[in-house]
Amino acid sequence: MMPNDMLQFAFFLVVLLAASWPLGLYMARVYQDKPCGLDKVLGPFERLLYRASGVDPQGEMNWKTYAVAVVLFNALGLVATYAIQRLQGLLPLNPAGLPGVDPFIAINTAVSFATNTNWQAYGGETTMSFFTQMLALTVQNFVSAATGMAVMAAFIRGLARRETDRLGNFWRDLTRSILYVLLPLSVVLALALIGQGVPQTLDGPVVARLVEPADAARPTPEAAAGALTAPSARPGDATPREQVIARGPVASQAAIKQLGTNGGGFFNVNSAHPFENPTPLSNLLELLAILLIPAALCHTFGVMAGDRRQGFAVLAAMTILFALFAFLTIQAEGTPNPLLAGTGAQSAPSLEGKETRFGVAGSALWAAATTAASNGSVNAMHDSFSPLGGMWPMLLMQLGEVVYGGVGSGLYGMLVFAVVAVFVAGLMVGRTPEYLGKKIEPFETKMAAIIILIPPFLCLLGTALACVAGPPDAISNPGPHGFSQILYGFSSMGNNNGSAFAGLTATSPFWTGAGAVAMFVSRYWLIVPVLALAGSLAGKKRLQDGPGALPTHGPLFVALLMAVVLVVGALTFVPALALGPVAEHLALFK
Amino acid sequence: MDILFIALTVVFVLGLFGLIEVLGRLKGGAK
Numbered sequence: 001m002m003p004n005d006m007l008q009f010a011f012f013l014v015v016l017l018a019a020s021w022p023l024g025l026y027m028a029r030v031y032q033d034k035p036c037g038l039d040k041v042l043g044p045f046e047r048l049l050y051r052a053s054g055v056d057p058q059g060e061m062n063w064k065t066y067a068v069a070v071v072l073f074n075a076l077g078l079v080a081t082y083a084i085q086r087l088q089g090l091l092p093l094n095p096a097g098l099p100g101v102d103p104f105i106a107i108n109t110a111v112s113f114a115t116n117t118n119w120q121a122y123g124g125e126t127t128m129s130f131f132t133q134m135l136a137l138t139v140q141n142f143v144s145a146a147t148g149m150a151v152m153a154a155f156i157r158g159l160a161r162r163e164t165d166r167l168g169n170f171w172r173d174l175t176r177s178i179l180y181v182l183l184p185l186s187v188v189l190a191l192a193l194i195g196q197g198v199p200q201t202l203d204g205p206v207v208a209r210l211v212e213p214a215d216a217a218r219p220t221p222e223a224a225a226g227a228l229t230a231p232s233a234r235p236g237d238a239t240p241r242e243q244v245i246a247r248g249p250v251a252s253q254a255a256i257k258q259l260g261t262n263g264g265g266f267f268n269v270n271s272a273h274p275f276e277n278p279t280p281l282s283n284l285l286e287l288l289a290i291l292l293i294p295a296a297l298c299h300t301f302g303v304m305a306g307d308r309r310q311g312f313a314v315l316a317a318m319t320i321l322f323a324l325f326a327f328l329t330i331q332a333e334g335t336p337n338p339l340l341a342g343t344g345a346q347s348a349p350s351l352e353g354k355e356t357r358f359g360v361a362g363s364a365l366w367a368a369a370t371t372a373a374s375n376g377s378v379n380a381m382h383d384s385f386s387p388l389g390g391m392w393p394m395l396l397m398q399l400g401e402v403v404y405g406g407v408g409s410g411l412y413g414m415l416v417f418a419v420v421a422v423f424v425a426g427l428m429v430g431r432t433p434e435y436l437g438k439k440i441e442p443f444e445t446k447m448a449a450i451i452i453l454i455p456p457f458l459c460l461l462g463t464a465l466a467c468v469a470g471p472p473d474a475i476s477n478p479g480p481h482g483f484s485q486i487l488y489g490f491s492s493m494g495n496n497n498g499s500a501f502a503g504l505t506a507t508s509p510f511w512t513g514a515g516a517v518a519m520f521v522s523r524y525w526l527i528v529p530v531l532a533l534a535g536s537l538a539g540k541k542r543l544q545d546g547p548g549a550l551p552t553h554g555p556l557f558v559a560l561l562m563a564v565v566l567v568v569g570a571l572t573f574v575p576a577l578a579l580g581p582v583a584e585h586l587a588l589f590k
Numbered sequence: 591m592d593i594l595f596i597a598l599t600v601v602f603v604l605g606l607f608g609l610i611e612v613l614g615r616l617k618g619g620a621k
Contacts, residue, residue, distance in 0.1 A: 067610050
């Protein structure tokens with residue numbers, strides 16, 4: 001790792017951790033219904049929303065009612081997102097005249113955005129109208145992120161409250177997450193991105209005349225991808241002379257896609273596109289936005305649980321794991337490709353698939369952050385990374401998206417690992433395990449096992465099915481790298497991440513259908529047991545810490561928590577990784 | 591395909607309600 005890379009990495013971590021503290025305290029006030037400052041401005045609007053929708057914001061829900069509200073609300077969003085895509089040809093704000101979206105792609109996209117995955121089996125600028133981008137996809141960016149935050153708030157209440165079955169009110173948590181957290185931060189970030197040159201317009205694409213017409217006999221990659229065929233091109237003229245340059249309401253979508261750990265992007269190549277992420281400063285801002293809320297929620301947890309040290313302990317475990325994997329990814333990408341030996345470029349770091357304006361550190365750090373959080377937007381093509389450079393981000397997803405993780409979902413996922421950690425510790429010393437004074441009994445352990453095992457099951461089953469029955473032309477490389485593309489795809493969808501190895505073509509009915517099932521199950525079949533676990537914990541007494549209890553705010557617990565996360569992930573995925581990136585690495589560096 | 595999507599959504603949502611019910615009974619039995 002070069003000193004400059006180290007400096008970028010350290011600066012990013014310091015700014016992230018510094019910014020997470022005040023935001024975490026602020027969000028604790030939001031979820032505890034305390035004055036937070038913005039309520040003076042937005043409070044009347046919040047109350048108007050409750051009145052208009054007939055919601056009693058003070059009505060508390062038990063875990064079942066909370067889960068039913070989550071499921072029904074998300075099902076409605078799913079259907080609305082699908083319908084808008086299918087009908088976009090008849091709807092306004094469609095200056096490019098795009099037709100309705102293919103049904104398989106529409107199903108995949110609707111599930112993808114409702115589940116906060118944002119896996120994109122389409123090119124945004126050539127498939128989705130502005131209406132779809134704004135009212136289907138961006139709306140889902142807000143509400144799917146807020147759903148995760150609401151479930152997290154309910155889970156923390158389950159840990160903090162005693163002898164009750166009340167976990168809060170889903171509608172209130174949802175509304176307050178959007179109004180007081182996601183919306184204000186998105187406005188600030190969108191304005192900052194516009195300042196850096198990101199477009200925000202409802203005008204259609206512009207057509208530029210090429211300085212040097214493309215040679216039809218030697219098509220460039222851009223021509224092959226259809227980017228050089230202008231609507232005004234003369235019929236029968238095989239030589240493209242004009243280029244269509246897509247633009248639209250990019251900044252507003254880019255802001256929430258990062259803050260809500262949604263991922264994806266207005267453009268097909270996400271934040272590698274110069275209109276979505278034009279400068280090193282916009283790169284830093286977007287990178288910070290990916291991890292800011294998930295990191296800050298650890299402090300929110302500490303405050304709501306009544307012991308800030310608990311939040312610091314979880315944040316420490318997440319940060320150490322993230323730093324380790326980010327370091328390994330940057331290190332792998334800074335290692336020259338041995339096949340370039342003797343070409344004069346053997347000492348250079350690998351720049352294939354990367355934007356030169358970001359370089360190795362900016363690309364590798366993004367890859368680690370976007371897979372550590374359940375974000376999934378990219379600023380470089382992970383398929384072009386070195387075998388190990390691609391493996392570390394893949395493993396970050398396979399750990400269950402708990403190293404910061406998605407907004408809300410990352411924290412409740414890590415707290416479930418904490419339940420398993422105290423269970424393991426309890427087995428070792430022969431005591432009934434406790435977490436935050438709550439006894440962990442068979443029901444809680446069963447729920448934790450379900451929550452932790454479902455995503456790996458989906459990843460490995462999906463990968464096996466794709467290898468046996470998937471379309472063989474979906475992968476661009478045979479052998480270990482092709483296997484990595486498949487494994488990465490299902491690791492991404494099965495953990496609601498959404499990033500992709502660029503070499504995988506996932507537009508066939510198999511991939512769109514199987515992917516939709518994986519994304520749906522990994523989101524909602526986890527949320528329901530998480531809420532059941534919260535409901536069970538809320539009903540328990542809170543015991544005083546005895547001399548034999550394992551302190552869950554110290555370095556020993558942080559180490560145990562990290563070990564549980566790593567051991568579960570490693571035991572589950574190392575055999576599969578050995579067939580893909582490890583085999584490719586050994587073949588390359590033999 | 592549109593009808594199939596609606597049907598699948600209904601099936602998956604009913605499946606989730608079933609999961610909520612099963613976990614509710616499991617939790618009740620654990621007490």
